[in-house]
Amino acid sequence: MFEQVHIGFIGGGNMGEALIRGLLKARLVPPERVHVCDVSKSRTAHLAAAYGVSILEDEARIASSCGIVVIAVKPQNVFQVLERIRDHLAHRPLIVSIAAGVSLSSLVEALPAETPAVRAMPNTPALVLQGASALARGPCVADRQMAQALALFKAVGIALEVEEQWMDAVTGLSGSGPAYILLVLESLVDGGVLMGLPRAIARDLVVQTALGTAAMLRETGKHPAELKDLVTSPGGTTIHGLQVLEDSGIRGGIMTAVQAAALRSRQLGKNP
Numbered sequence: 001m002f003e004q005v006h007i008g009f010i011g012g013g014n015m016g017e018a019l020i021r022g023l024l025k026a027r028l029v030p031p032e033r034v035h036v037c038d039v040s041k042s043r044t045a046h047l048a049a050a051y052g053v054s055i056l057e058d059e060a061r062i063a064s065s066c067g068i069v070v071i072a073v074k075p076q077n078v079f080q081v082l083e084r085i086r087d088h089l090a091h092r093p094l095i096v097s098i099a100a101g102v103s104l105s106s107l108v109e110a111l112p113a114e115t116p117a118v119r120a121m122p123n124t125p126a127l128v129l130q131g132a133s134a135l136a137r138g139p140c141v142a143d144r145q146m147a148q149a150l151a152l153f154k155a156v157g158i159a160l161e162v163e164e165q166w167m168d169a170v171t172g173l174s175g176s177g178p179a180y181i182l183l184v185l186e187s188l189v190d191g192g193v194l195m196g197l198p199r200a201i202a203r204d205l206v207v208q209t210a211l212g213t214a215a216m217l218r219e220t221g222k223h224p225a226e227l228k229d230l231v232t233s234p235g236g237t238t239i240h241g242l243q244v245l246e247d248s249g250i251r252g253g254i255m256t257a258v259q260a261a262a263l264r265s266r267q268l269g270k271n272p
């Protein structure tokens, strides 16, 4: 699928590195066909040493050398990058932006006419090849290019194609979601510690409880409430804990967190 394609990364931070690691591990392309530029010399030194990828001096070199260009800088830096690459895109490479909030229309507007562009939203579990990504396809993207973009993100987890209208919601849900889940997991560990458990034991139990619960949800396909009922004996321990959580308004709190992050994504697109 990637025969002879060179893949370039503008920005080799957390997410850029996760994608590079995944695509090399899946052997989608050899390291000599992966090129990175980053304004941080310590990042490029790390990426070259850890993965054997090629380091190019700037964004323009990435753009002119690659058939796929992944933009993995912060949203605030995206338009400066687009400005620097726009005169180096005569060969019409596929541009893949993972920046939160940056819309396809603003990408397309900042690029030469008919440059194919995809807006993607991965998440940090991509670092351990368990990511959840959604991709929205721009107007000039060929089927082969969309398949390549999906394959790139499937190398670090699951990847779904969605309409662009859902991308802000995706950002608030799965893009930011790891932080919400980690906050809950941290609190569970602290609850164990509160009740006298050594922190290391509490941590091991919480990690496996989270993994096991997610696996149960995936493998059974059941509604979460049905699986919750399995844990909750009449007059037992769990229902007493659940009552405290319901009293705290946790459901509304989590829903409002997703909404706030999605609205911030929408706002970032207008004013990064």
Ligand SMILES: NC(=O)C1=CN([C@@H]2O[C@H](COP(=O)(O)OP(=O)(O)OC[C@H]3O[C@@H](n4cnc5c(N)ncnc54)[C@H](O)[C@@H]3O)[C@@H](O)[C@H]2O)C=CC1
Binding pocket: 010, 011, 012, 013, 014, 015, 016, 037, 038, 039, 040, 043, 059, 072, 073, 074, 075, 077, 080, 081, 098, 099, 100, 121, 122, 123, 124, 175
């Ligand atoms: N961290 C997360 O959970 C997620 C982040 N994203 C998006 O991914 C993008 C990158 O985020 P992270 O990897 O977390 O940030 P990061 O700060 O770890 O990486 C960004 C990298 O870009 C480099 N950089 C800045 N300007 C540059 C330029 N002009 N040319 C080359 N390199 C440049 C920085 O030195 C840095 O290494 C953001 O747009 C963010 O919205 C998307 C999904 C999840």
Ligand SMILES: O=C(O)[C@@H]1CCC=N1
Binding pocket: 100, 171, 175, 176
């Ligand atoms: O907080 C952020 O802006 C990034 C985008 C999605 C997750 N983290």
